[in-house]
Amino acid sequence: MTVAVFFGCTFIAFGPAVALFVFTIARDPLRVIFLIAGAFFWLVSLLLSSLVWFITVQISNKNSATQQTGLLIFGVVLSVLLQEAFRYGYYRLLKKANEGLLALSQEDTMPISIRQLAYVSGLGFGFMSGAFSVVNILSDSLGPGTVGIHGDSQHYFISSAFMTLAIILLHMFWGVVFFESCERQRWWGLGAVVISHLVVSCVSFVNPHYQGSLIPTYIILSVMAAWAYLCAGGSLRNLKLCLTCKDKDFLLANHRPR
């Protein structure tokens, strides 16, 4: 649908994530490395789940629509579980790596905290997931036509872009909550992450009724955002101080450098 839609949807989908990257991650090479490694882990999980799905589709009866839909649902569930499994695997790997890094570095403190790692790895997962979700659609949005000649909804491109935005941010929040729950041995937290991931993926089966899929996704996004904020050490008081711009006075009063 022309260049304007292409750029619009690209910025909608990747804008906040790229901004986060530029302002918080890009300056620290260690964070960049862990981000890319996180993206790679997500990619491996996708590879495994596609392999399983591909094999099952080849064996199945291609003419039966119900079987194909069933297979699709199975594929989605399997993929979500594999992604979370790989997130756990990445967590274990990072824990081990951190000990090694501490031994190598000159300083006493760890160069990167586990919370920062959680944020960075979540964002890495989010980038790769977003790329695979939306790049295919973006390339087709460059042509002169828009979706609709067979009766599909016209809002296909923009809904996909918003969904991708939600998924990227959700991966980031899930990362934070997941690592925090693993640190604190709070297994119900892990369960909540997995379940909310499953819900978000499965709710997309409601498409093309985009309000049915986007609204629940964004509700879950806000809930996870709040939870991740709390996990990361934030509180309502800090937020109020920040927003009313009284933070400078607070810091001076407490002798903390800005």
Added chain:
Amino acid sequence: MSVQLNRVLIYADFTGVLCSSVEQKIYVVLNETVPCVRLLNATHQIGCQSSISGDTGVLHVLETESDLDWILSSGPHPPYMVIMETAFFNRSVMMRMKNSSRVAGVAVIISKTGLADNFSPHTTCPNQNTGVYSESYGSDLANCNGTVWNPLGNGLSYEDFSFPVFALKDENQTQVLRKCYEDHNQRVNGSAPQYPLCAMQLFSHMHAVTDTVTCMRRTDLQNRFSINPEVLCDPLSDFNVWTSTRPLNNSAKGHAADESVVIAATRLDGRSFFWEQAPAAEGTVSGIVTLLATIQALYPVTQEAPPPRNIFFSFFQGEAFDYIGSSKMVYDMEKNDFVIDMNNVHSMLEIGQVGLRSGRSLWMHSDPVSRQNKSVDTEVSEEEGKLSLFSHLTVDHPSVSQPLPPSSFQRFLRARRIPGLVLADHNTSFTNRYYESMYDDAENLNVTYPPGLTPDEQLVYETDAAKSLAEVATLVARSLYLQAGGEEKNLNNITADPKIVTQEHHISSPHDSRPGPPQFYIGLGPRVHGPAHSVTRFVQYILANLTGTVTNLTESQCQNPSELSTENKDLFSYFWVSGPASVNGTREPFCVRASVRLSKAVSPAFELLEYGSRNYSTWTESRWKSIRARIFLVASRELEVMQPALVELTETKQKNISAKTEIMFIK
């Protein structure tokens, strides 16, 4: 997990196609495309051009005058892609489209409903610059000063359009377009339709520009200096088909000793506004069928009682484009590069358009300028006399002194003033109201069968058109025999069989097993399209069938006959044919020996490298990468622009927030 990705993979699996399923949601590709392409000659370019990434426009069906106003001035969503009903495909509407900047392209519906009484996109005076009449020869007859041959011609084929023009021949495809238009683009109560609108994109980007000189110069540069040369255009070329009653030695070029030849000729090609569309029933098929029937009638008698002179039958290819085939043959004759030369030629008889006689008389056209010479005049009158004898047909010569109609004979006259006649069903201008157009088909020739006949029965049913052409063929055969010096007592044995004519007529009408009648456009010949054009091959093999003898050579002997002493490769050509299908479907192939040959039909201008030649045809056809069409919906510009604006909001607060991380995450 991206559900869309899973869906993509599933759709790809279902359809078996590797392209993206999102693309399938957006575009409907039109499969049968009939474009108009660019042709160039020494000075001009004609035809149509699209931009390199296709031309897109909002669909609008042109059915009434108010639609025309909407497209050209009042419609709010230019540029438009016009779906033109048949009645509107004429010069005035196309010129208005050409001059407007609001037209992205045109798709013309080709059907018989709404077709005007006449339609000829050719010029009024075909081949006026390469015929025999010029400033130095019959200047008062040149440029159709005397008789306008094609007065109904609107010259559309020779205009240069900067937008693509496609033809819609498939009724189902036209229905798809109409449905899309009715669903999205129809005006409600006179107000403009709302977005999203149905649009079409046509791709037919042509590589050649300006004229043949420029294009061939650039091609030569490419061929000389580029590692991967990109050819921009190709000369129109194919083959002429010729045969003779007495075999001629193909390896002895130049003057043939003791040979006096009567040439009987007709043309093999046609054209129309669109590429490779030329049913040419009255314009070409009538002549081919008549000459083939003539050969069938004449050949046995010439073997039993051979006349003193040889009769040379020739089918010229490319005559629509400034006489490509005949100018090449004349050039070869003058250069002593052909089996005979101009000194061998005694006289000529050409068969023009003879299909629309409708029981009336046939006309013999001759050249008044050469007839000013006494001896030529006598010979021509003798030839006319022979045509008038012994037939049930009335033949007349035109009462006023008028030039020859466009015919291959004119090229022979340019070289030497030989006596000759052109036979036609028209006295002054053509009776063919659809000359060189897509509508010159079997219906135009009034080839009709009674209802309820099976295809096999149709193959042998003698239509009125077939009987009429058979009469002409009998006349031509008898007069050729006399012209060759044969004796009158053998004339009664020379009769053309209407059954043969009706079978040959089948080449002009659609058949159930074939997707439409054969098209007679010359094309680009062996360099680009492989061996000869299908029609050329078809005529060659029919001639071999009519005039050849079956031999009992094996396949390898048939392909190398020079190894055998009884066979002569110089006098004959040998064809390995598959034979008729027998009852249980098997075929028994055999070897046919006939004196049928192909001779190259490419304009001498390309051999002489005179790309700007005024004397010879310089027609070339441009090359292109892809020709296709697709339809889709387009959204409004406001929707497109709104989306990036949303994004700005998210970016603004980012930097502020990152600066406050310390405070936000203190416990």
